[in-house]
Amino acid sequence: MAIHVEGTPNPNAMKFTTDKIIFEGTNSISVMPGNTSEHDILNDLMKVEGVDNVFGYQNFITINKQFDAEWEDLTPRVKEVMERYGY
DSSP: OOEEEEEOSSTTEEEEEESSOSSOSSOOEEEOTTOOOSOHHHHHHHTSTTEEEEEEETTEEEEEEOTTOOHHHHHHHHHHHHHHTTO
16 A cells, blocks of 8 residues: 655645545545544544644545644654554
């Protein structure tokens, strides 16, 4: 499995795409600070220092970072969480 990381038009957001479906169906899921999800992977990503909010749909998760977080520090930690879930 590979996780592909790509930028978005928002410099504070990165898209993490996998070869497997993470979320079944056609609904998107987002988790904002102070909220939780029925999807443990999103809750665990919200616990990563520097993550502000997350958005998931089918085979990708978009991470929005806190303003003072750096992608070079955050990206490996996000990938580590996703890899623990088999992606």
